[in-house]
Amino acid sequence: MLNSISKDFSGNMALNEVTCSILTGRVHGLLGPNGAGKSTLMNILAGVLPQSSGVVNWAEGIEPKIGFLPEFAPLYGGMRVIDYLFFIAALKKIYGDSEITRVIELCHLEDVQTRLIENLSRGYRQRVNLAQALLAKPTFLILDEPFIGLDPQSIQDVRNLILSLRGEVTILFSSHQLHEVESICDDLTVMHKGNVLKNGTLSDIVHSVETQSLITITLENSEDDWISLLSQNFSTIDVTIEFRDNATILSISYGKREEFRADIIKLIVDNGGKILEVKKLELSLEDAFEKMLAVV
Amino acid sequence: MRVFFSVMNKELKDIFLTPMIYVLAAIFSLIMGWLFYSLVMNSQSMTELTMTNSVLRPVVGNINILMMLFIPLLTMRCFSIEFKNKTIDLYIMNNTSWTTVYFAKLLAIFISTLFLILPTLIFPVVLTLSGYSDWGVVLVSYLGVILSQLLYISISLFASALTTNVIVAAVISFSILFGVAMLAFSASVSGNYIVGQMVSYLSFIYHYKGFSMGMVRSYDLLYYFSGILIFYYMTVRALDARKW
Numbered sequence: 001m002l003n004s005i006s007k008d009f010s011g012n013m014a015l016n017e018v019t020c021s022i023l024t025g026r027v028h029g030l031l032g033p034n035g036a037g038k039s040t041l042m043n044i045l046a047g048v049l050p051q052s053s054g055v056v057n058w059a060e061g062i063e064p065k066i067g068f069l070p071e072f073a074p075l076y077g078g079m080r081v082i083d084y085l086f087f088i089a090a091l092k093k094i095y096g097d098s099e100i101t102r103v104i105e106l107c108h109l110e111d112v113q114t115r116l117i118e119n120l121s122r123g124y125r126q127r128v129n130l131a132q133a134l135l136a137k138p139t140f141l142i143l144d145e146p147f148i149g150l151d152p153q154s155i156q157d158v159r160n161l162i163l164s165l166r167g168e169v170t171i172l173f174s175s176h177q178l179h180e181v182e183s184i185c186d187d188l189t190v191m192h193k194g195n196v197l198k199n200g201t202l203s204d205i206v207h208s209v210e211t212q213s214l215i216t217i218t219l220e221n222s223e224d225d226w227i228s229l230l231s232q233n234f235s236t237i238d239v240t241i242e243f244r245d246n247a248t249i250l251s252i253s254y255g256k257r258e259e260f261r262a263d264i265i266k267l268i269v270d271n272g273g274k275i276l277e278v279k280k281l282e283l284s285l286e287d288a289f290e291k292m293l294a295v296v
Numbered sequence: 297m298r299v300f301f302s303v304m305n306k307e308l309k310d311i312f313l314t315p316m317i318y319v320l321a322a323i324f325s326l327i328m329g330w331l332f333y334s335l336v337m338n339s340q341s342m343t344e345l346t347m348t349n350s351v352l353r354p355v356v357g358n359i360n361i362l363m364m365l366f367i368p369l370l371t372m373r374c375f376s377i378e379f380k381n382k383t384i385d386l387y388i389m390n391n392t393s394w395t396t397v398y399f400a401k402l403l404a405i406f407i408s409t410l411f412l413i414l415p416t417l418i419f420p421v422v423l424t425l426s427g428y429s430d431w432g433v434v435l436v437s438y439l440g441v442i443l444s445q446l447l448y449i450s451i452s453l454f455a456s457a458l459t460t461n462v463i464v465a466a467v468i469s470f471s472i473l474f475g476v477a478m479l480a481f482s483a484s485v486s487g488n489y490i491v492g493q494m495v496s497y498l499s500f501i502y503h504y505k506g507f508s509m510g511m512v513r514s515y516d517l518l519y520y521f522s523g524i525l526i527f528y529y530m531t532v533r534a535l536d537a538r539k540w
Contacts, residue, residue: 090302
């Protein structure tokens with residue numbers, strides 16, 4: 001639980017009384033445009049930066065074992081991957097090489113472990129960065145932009161890795177790739193200019209910004225004037241019509257608090273329409289994120 | 297202690313896997329060898345001076361002066377490059393104390409300076425072959441050199457902790473080292489004996505002089521150890537300040 005965390009960089013408020021909770025064992029996303037304060041918050045949680053005010057209350061009062069993947073990888077270019085990991089293991093007071101072998105396998109670094117870090121591609125450097133964060137089996141993993149510089153296959157690997165750790169490790173991660181956030185996260189905190197805009201489960205946050213319900217009804221091709229019929233019976237709905245592949249598609253939107261679905265379907269059926277499909281369209285995280293930023 | 301030795305090993309590898317240390321060692325050996333040869337040749341005409349005064353003291357004294365130039369080059373990357381590359385965060389993230397990091401780096405740099413200085417021990421050995429036997433002065437002189445190196449390294453590490461730019465770190469380091477050394481020459485400018493003594497007491501040269509004469513004086517030891525501790529304290533403060 002983060003309680004009124006503020007960070008003042010010589011008059012520049014990077015975080016302004018941020019309060020939110022991160023639940024144990026869940027994957028928590030941190031979203032926000034550049035300069036929102038995500039990295040600052042992560043650095044504070046990782047202990048790299050001290051907060052100006054506020055407190056971090058850990059579950060059961062015990063600080064978890066933290067693994068941190070910073071946005072800018074703290075790598076020694078002149079070191080070999082294996083030596084770097086041994087060095088980090090020594091800083092974490094880990095003895096033996098079984099843990100090194102584990103993270104090398106987890107991050108698929110077997111082929112490059114004897115190479116100098118400065119000679120690696122950006123994607124591999126990010127994997128080394130991830131490997132150092134995973135050393136010592138952290139119970140709280142903080143990942144600041146883990147997908148940066150990764151190719152699609154690596155993104156999938158990291159996504160699978162995060163999903164495999166779900167439940168046993170609490171994961172906080174930030175990313176600008178909203179579809180990744182949507183596919184991985186259980187909970188979300190949306191930040192803007194050092195303030196928390198929303199904090200909660202992914203679905204709650206998306207629903208909280210939804211103002212309209214949108215359904216599409218696909219009918220067998222028909223020449224009837226469905227727009228007039230629906231508009232006459234339901235004054236508060238918007239209807240658009242589209243003809244595609246011998247089908248008529250009606251897109252109908254109405255206020256979030258109203259529910260006309262059953263009545264609309266009944267009206268269409270009563271007027272001889274043959275319904276092929278009814279779909280309720282959910283707001284995507286990307287749309288929800290845009291809406292949230294539009295109102296601030 | 298494992299963390300200490302890991303940091304020290306990393307620093308040693310950084311130093312010895314790059315060509316700079318070997319270039320510095322070559323330049324240092326060349327200058328010292330030429331100097332020793334010249335002093336030995338000149339000593340033939342200085343019949344009233346002992347070997348200690350005509351050869352050994354100038355040779356060891358010049359080691360100290362050269363090290364004022366070389367140590368900033370060896371230490372300039374120590375903290376500044378870690379700040380620049382954000383690798384300093386690794387120590388913070390893993391709760392490694394600044395004291396451990398500081399003394400591990402200090403010892404690594406000190407070992408690298410020994411790599412430069414140790415070959416000069418051949419000079420007293422050569423003198424011994426020609427009848428020189430005052431090994432007490434030799435050992436005390438080298439003790440003075442070692443303490444001077446530790447103090448120079450301590451000052452240079454402080455300079456490196458002040459900036460992310462390695463060149464600026466080296467310039468700050470040169471400036472402090474030469475500034476403190478020059479105090480010995482500016483002491484007479486004050487015109488006041490007590491002030492002059494106080495100013496010259498702050499200079500390395502004043503304190504090294506005792507060692508070069510074969511004397512181990514308690515206040516010289518106090519000067520070097522307190523200087524090392526003061527700059528250690530200031531470095532830790534500088535590192536903490538940059539974290540904020």
